[in-house]
Amino acid sequence: MLSKALLRLGGGAARHPWRVIAAWLAAAALAVLAAVAFGGRTADSMTAPGLDSRRAAELIERAGTGQEGMTAHVVVTPLADGATFFDDDGARSALTRLRAEVGRLPHVLGTSDPAGALDAGGDTAVRGGLVSADGRIAVVRVQYPDQSRLSAEDLDALVDLGARLRAELPLRVEMGGNLFYAFSDPDGGVSELIGLLAAAAILFLAFGSLVAAALPIGMAVFGLTVGVATMTVLAGVTDVPAFAPVLGSMVGLGVGIDYALFVLARHREYLARGLGPREAAGRAVATAGRPVVFAGGTVVVSILGMAVADVPFMTVGGFAVSIVVLIMVLASVTLLPAFLGAAGPRLGRAGRIARALGAGRPGRSGRRRDTEPAAGWRRWIGHVSRHPVPYAVGAAALLLTATLPVLGLRVGLPDDGSLPPGRTERRAYDLVAEGFGPGTNGPLVIAADPTGDPGVLDRLAGAVAADPGIASVAPTHVDRATGIATLVVFPTTGPQDEATADTIDRLRTEVLPTAIGHGPARAHVGGAAASLSDVGRRTSGRLPVFVAAVLTMSFLLLMLVFRSVLVPLKAVLLNLLSIGAAYGVMVAVFQWGWGGALIGLEATVPIVSFIPMFLFAILFGLSMDYEVFILSRVREEYLRTGDNGTAIVEGVSRTARTITSAALIMVAVFLSFAVAEDPSAKMFGLGLATAILIDSTVVRMVLVPATMTLLGRTNWWLPKWLDRMLPGGPAGADDTGARAVPAERRVRPGTRPSSGGPSAR
Incomplete structure (x- = not known):
């Protein structure tokens, strides 16, 4: 039934190619317009309900301290060798000016003040984590509101200010923070172009025809345009993770060109048998299009299966990528046959390169003769x-x-230290690690609700500071309205180190419970490093269930398709x-x-x-x-022979x-x-x-x-009892009307096949 439906769909598209192409052009235009009018930006929410880091974030949001928003940091050091912020008045004045100008940027809620801390004494600035112990490096921490109220223009304003101040101040100025991670443009556009060029070259070598090479590329570009635009519209409704467009482009290009290639190869085979272009396109969609539908369905089922992880950003990201795959499947069985119908008989003529690679020429029987590469595959499989x-x-x-x-295998979070040295985020990371220790690049935030136990905050600060994995603890901030307190804690190790995850576990299982005791107060460990650690543990714990679900669904789907x-x-x-x-x-x-x-x-x-x-x-x-x-x-050949x-x-x-x-x-x-x-x-x-x-x-x-x-x-x-229970007929049979091998020409079981393969066992 599916093959017959695909035959009608593909044949209709081939008979009316310009209508179908016009419909896809209209769909692409509407998708792009909708993305411009209603689309949103990707947003990373690396957390999930029920995690300790999520509970910490909820307390911080209740307190309204602003720490739940986006952050950036500006790291500076004097250009003059040997100069420090302790004794160089020019460097200190430049630091004061830099902090003031950063504070005047749009949407900035506040900044730290290393220059003001220096005025109170060098020891005060060092204890506050604003100036390094040697006085060479200072950090201005910048607090923004949450991501929904920001845009790439805020990052551009900060970067432009840094570029101007580098030319005007006697300071080396570097920048980093999650504002960069959220709004830096991904470099996927260049990767997509490289991938398309490589695919075009391979297709030309395979088919020896510019037209044949262009059709899968054109279909994939159409599908990717609609898919990514749809993903952008989805981002206006919910939080789509930043990796989804890159991953969607990667997978969409791959499967789109792949699916088109299989349909195109079968189309050329039918042309070689003497069928007309439109009939060949319909037959190609009916035969090669059937595995395309099932293969695409398997990809979508596998991706959507990630919902069992109960991590919302992964579920939404998987849904977004599956949309692109579904659009590529739809394009393969509608847009591609329209292209094939419009191209006409030209696709049946292989160029010199394709013939050299084994495309062959049609013989009198209507089948292509075996040239060396095709015969080579037969000899190898035999x-x-x-x-x-x-x-x-x-x-x-x-x-x-x-x-x-x-x-x-160890899961974690690659930090800015893994970026190329030419990026300002990497240079800022290195300066912070040099001046304050690697843990300063991945601070933890402990949120505490001291209700009913006013002395718990002092016990918490003392117990956390005494832990061997903690380098320093910033002064406790208490929200007057809610009484919720936040402690910014700096580990001794970097955010991607396994020791940092061990420190987080120790704080939760030993340090905080001991400090709180059995009273009504509660405390939770949050921050980016803690959130990623929690998500990693949840996904690792749910991975066996997910794998079992995907394996079971795939097994059942293939059993239905191949009756085996x-x-x-x-x-x-x-x-x-x-x-x-x-x-x-x-x-x-x-x-x-x-x-x-x-x-x-x-x-x-x-x-x-x-x-x-x-x-x-x-x-x-x-x-x-x-x-x-x-x-x-294989099933098709088995049913025939x-x-x-x-x-x-x-x-x-x-x-x-x-x-x-x-x-x-x-x-x-x-x-x-x-x-x-x-x-x-x-x-x-x-x-x-x-x-x-x-x-x-x-x-x-x-x-x-x-x-x-x-x-x-x-x-x-x-x-037999299972065969009766499964819906549909045997897969692999050519129910499109293509000529089957007559019974008298079938190879009988137990005889040696002429192709050199083994006899049936």
Whole structure:
């Protein structure tokens, strides 16, 4: 039924191409206009209900101290060698002026006053954490309201002021803080352009035709425009995390071009059989479009499964990315056949490059002759199928070895110290760490409600200051209206260090309960470092449930599609191997530093807490893409020939060149994001590229034919009682009207197939 519906949809789009293209142009224009009129900016809310850091944030909001808003800091040091703020009047006067001008910026609620503290004495300034012990470095901390009341113009105003003051004052001026993180423009635009150029080059080499190469790119650009604009509109309704547009662009480009490539390859195959362009487009959507729909559905189901983590920003981010994937699926079965119908018969003519790579020419039978690359894939799959045990064992051992580093995976938050040295945030981070210690870059905020126990604040301050993981404690601030107190605490270690997470745990489980006792007072540990630590623990705890849910849903979906029990079970296990290997590579690169310089990684960093779950969702869905595409063709060949060996060799070899080309495009797109400055984008890019590379080579071209050969005809085993319960008919059958192989030409079970594959087992 699905194939027939897709046949009508694709055929209709091909017969009326300009109407469909006009409809997509209108949809893109409306989406962009809606984004401009109603869209919002991304906002990072790295917390979740029920976490201790969230309870701390709620107390701070009740107190109205302003500490719940955005912050920035301006770090300065005298340009003159040996000059300090203790003894250089010119440097101190410049510091006074800088603080005053920063305080006059729009939306600034207040600033710290290192110059005023110096007037009260150098010791006062040092104890307050405003001037370093040697007097060389001073920090002006800037408090803004919450992000909803700010925009990129506030960051621009601060940066412009810094540029002007650098030229006028005898000070080196650097800046940082979460205002930069929230409103700095991501460098995803350059990455998207690099990815598109790489994809265009690969498509041209694959098809030898500028028209054929342009169609998938054009479809992906249309879909990405609508998807990202829709995501912007969603940001006007709820908090969409900052990584969602970058991740949506990355995944959208990859799957969009991939899906278009599979439909286009099948379209050219039908053209070679002598079908007209419009009929070929309809048949292509009906056959290749079916696995596109199921593969896209698997990606969406996997991503939406992150809701089990109960972390709102991850749920919203996953929903936003899934919108882009759904739009790409819709474009593949409507816009692409319209392009194919408009292009006409030109797509059936391969250029010199494509013929050299194995596109071949149609023979008298209407099928393309085997040229060397196509025959090479058939020989390789046949070779693997004749020696399934050594290949299965060797490939599995290789992937398991690559997975071993996962045992040392550590989640955390890469801080500004991982940014390139040319960024002012990195230079400010280094100055603060040099002058005040690394923990100053990631302060903790303890929020306390001393109701019924007025002496608890002194006990809290003393107990926290005595902890070995705490370098200093700023003076306690008490809100007169609510009585809620806040203590800003500076650890001895940096925000991404594992020791900082240990300090947070110790404060919560030992220090605060001991200081509070059994009284009515309560205290919670908050701050950015505490929030990310809490989110990391929650996602790690929910990861097994999430993995089990995704595996179960994917297994059931594949069982419905392929009417088999062992095929989906094998697919699930092989996908886990490729994802585990990708995780292992990420740990080796980002935590151990192996090859980090190749992607511009400045220092080793922990894996961002929410990335493992996100990567699993996306990678499992993308891995299922290739599994569905290959198995659909294998199932189709099996139904036509009745021979398992022939079906494996023919099905895998016929899709091998298209799959490897599609995978190469995905790898190129993802690697273009791996060279971005943001460590999170690097992790997403490298993790996705590694998994797709492994999946399309070791898994699909070695493990799949080897394991399917070992399973033999039991690949398609399905209990009769279960077959009766499942809706729909057998998948893989060509119900579009394409010519099937006559019964007398089918390879009989137990005979040796002519392709060189093994006999059916």
